[in-house]
Amino acid sequence: MMPNLLSIEALEADKAFAQRQLESLPDSPWGTARLMWEQRLNEISQQITDLRVSSATSASVAVIFDGLPVIGQGDIRLDFSTDALGTYQKIVAASLATLADEAVAAKGKIKGAKRSKLYIRDIVRGSMGFILEEISPPQSDLFNTPLKIAVENATAFLASLNTPSLDEFNSAIDAAPPRLVSAVQKFAKVLKDAGATAKIVGDDQKLALGLEDVARLSERFTTVDxxxxxxxxxxxxxxxxxxxxxxxxxxxxxxxxxxxxxxxxxxxxxxxxxxxxxxxxxxxxxxxxxxxxxxxxxxxxxxxxxxxxxxxxxxxxxxxxx
CATH class of the missing domain: 2.40.50.320 (Copper binding periplasmic protein CusF)
Structure with missing residues (x-):
């Protein structure tokens, strides 16, 4: 199942298409085509509404890449995707370990690292990306799992660093645990070295890192050790x-x-x-x-x-x- 925000994006695109089709038809309210597109538009709008008020309780996130390592919509360099997904997993692991303000070492095993594992469940259609999910328990939880919270927090932290304001960047770094800082630093370096961009879309948070954003992040991290x-x-x-x-x-x-x-x-x-x-x-x-x-x-x-x-x-x- 796709992350909520990614599903909403796809439905919004379908809605815009249906709206254009409806606007291209004659004004007559009795045409079969008009009734069909109006019905389709209502269905899509209802689906979007439903998604906005409900979501899965387990972790699901789409990590989408573009730039030099990606050829067309179906090919991506193996070495880049391995490094990029590997460093992203480290960000999530560090985010999970800091949920309760727990100390995390800069290297070595992270407390609770086994609980932070995400798995490639599918690819994103129409672009080169991966849908990552945790293995859900046999019975659905009533509340969000710690890993889902960690994934959303990780995206929010990345977004807090992706700001034109150097003061805001410094404030976010100052408050973050070393392991999380180190993981994001490596993720930014992988993107910068490969000439790649990234888009991260979850249930509640999303982030787009263009070439300029990646370059700015990488440059700022040169002062962080x-x-x-x-x-x-x-x-x-x-x-x-x-x-x-x-x-x-x-x-x-x-x-x-x-x-x-x-x-x-x-x-x-x-x-x-x-x-x-x-x-x-x-x-x-x-x-x-x-x-x-x-x-x-x-x-x-x-x-x-x-x-x-x-x-x-x-x-x-x-x-x-x-």
């Missing part, structure tokens, strides 16, 4: 929350408690392996952390922490006591 740093700290693990993936670590020798998010794999083992948990919780541990920082114009904007792994401290690691 997302860096990562791996750090190992000794300390006491105060806890890991399975639902939110949040952790707290009291750093050894410092009046500091480090907080952030733990990876999916670490949380899974922490929850499933009681022996693993018992040797870590409220015990001296060695924590393997990844700090991610967003800089713009050399100025630090945001810093996030991801806990990637834990192990008990060896006896030789313990601080000396007198």
């Amino acid at each position: 997302v860096q990562e740093e791996s750090v190992t700290l000794n300390g006491t693990l105060l806890g890991v929350l399975p639902d939110s993936h949040e952790f707290e670590l009291e750093v050894e020798g410092q009046d500091e408690i480090v907080k952030g998010a733990a990876t999916d794999d670490l949380v899974s083992k922490y929850v499933a392996d009681n022996a693993f948990k018992e040797q870590l919780l409220l015990k001296p541990v060695k924590a393997f952390l990844r700090y991610t920082r967003t800089y713009r114009g050399g100025r630090l904007l945001r810093e996030q922490v991801m806990l990637e792994n834990l192990e008990p401290q060896a006896r030789t690691d313990y601080p000396a006591r007198f």
